Amino acid sequence: MTRVRFPDNFLWGAATAAYQIEGSPLADGAGPSIWQRFSHDPRLMANKGDTGDVACDHYNRMESDVALMKALGLKAYRFSVNWGRVLPEGTGRVNEAGLAFYERLVDTLLANGIEPLCTLFHWDLPAALDDRGGWLNRDSADWFADYARVMFERLDGRVKKWVTLNEPWVVTDGGYLHGALAPGHRNMFEAPIASHNLMRAHGAAVKVYREVGAHEIGLVVNIEPKYPATDSDADRAATARADAYMNRQYLDPAMLGSYPAELKDIFGEAWPDWPAEDMALIRQPLDFVGINYYTRNVVTADGSWPLNAGPVRQNATYTETGWEVFPQGLTDLLVWFRDRYGDTPLYITENGAAFYDPPQAEDGRVQDPLRVSYLKKHFAAISDAIARGVDVRGYMLWSLFDNLEWSLGYSKRFGMVHVDYATLERTPKDSARFYTTVIESNGAVLNE
Known part of the structure; x- marks a missing residue:
């Protein structure tokens, strides 16, 4: 077995998203989001009545939640x-009460020795902007840049x-092409426009940061390696299309300044010019670039x-969301990124799995051996990529809490x-207890 090792300054953490955990979505003068609207439409949610109105109530429990993060060693x-x-x-208009919540969160994290990584947009577009066209409106890049400047x-x-x-x-795939996520559109002509305006917004926000910021800014993408089911020309071409659509559609313009040719096909x-x-x-x-990794995809035409x-x-273990457990894909993906885009520092900004857990803890304990096994194998996969020269600087486990899994x-x-x-x-x-030992030992416990 290859020995698992991580750099001395490797950043171990966990990740969440606002609408999934905060609750109180309209408190203290906040405006509604597209997810507030979407989740309140019983036709759109898998379980009628599931909304983010309460979620994990993190908005009201933030201090104790940060204390828990500290206790876990994050x-x-x-x-x-x-x-x-x-x-x-x-x-x-800036809502000072809403902004103050995030200031308190950041200050509480710092007081507890926890570094904050702040994501500006994790899907909850203000409903007022969706009424103006949302990501289909070219002005959305300016809206986002102005919001970013405030933050x-x-x-x-x-x-x-x-x-x-x-x-x-x-x-864009869930919200504008297939309608499974907010804002719930199903239109092939809208999807490229929304994608492009999102990327324009990303670029505009980075430009603002170079004017007023003094530290680090990056983009987070969910990508998965694509493998052809056979060596046939048809399967290889289908795999290239799938890779272009999910992976290179966002990384190529951000890193290389152009879109993959397959998108026109x-x-x-x-597809506009x-x-x-x-x-x-x-x-x-x-x-830096953040990589969210959950599974691979084996493709056929x-x-x-x-x-x-x-x-x-495949004949393999699958999670509750139907995703194959395939740690090797994370190594392959990280090496692929380095080979294609160069030595930009990387963070694993999401990685985790949904397995069955009981509704209530039993005697103060929740046993989740499948998740522990999943984490061990993915930590080893990251270590393998680092050993191959990929500059991976941190890992954010998804997720800190059980929460609203969107639709x-x-x-x-x-x-x-x-x-x-x-x-x-x-x-x-x-x-969580296992992860604490990983953090405390900087991964050395994985070799025992």
């Missing part, structure tokens, strides 16, 4: 800001690692729209901390 905490708490109309000017310095967008692929007449100045805006120098590529189910409601538990949704009691699972 060195970092990646959280997101509810844009509508800060700017209820999405632009213009930078108030918190840069206390926050030294910023993320512009979380998973733009999910926003995928979208046909729905983008102005050169747009591509220059998107390609901003980044201090089929008649599916619009990719003409479909997944092949799936409370039916899937990703947390290392169990949440009893009836009482909101927090109970660290066995995986």
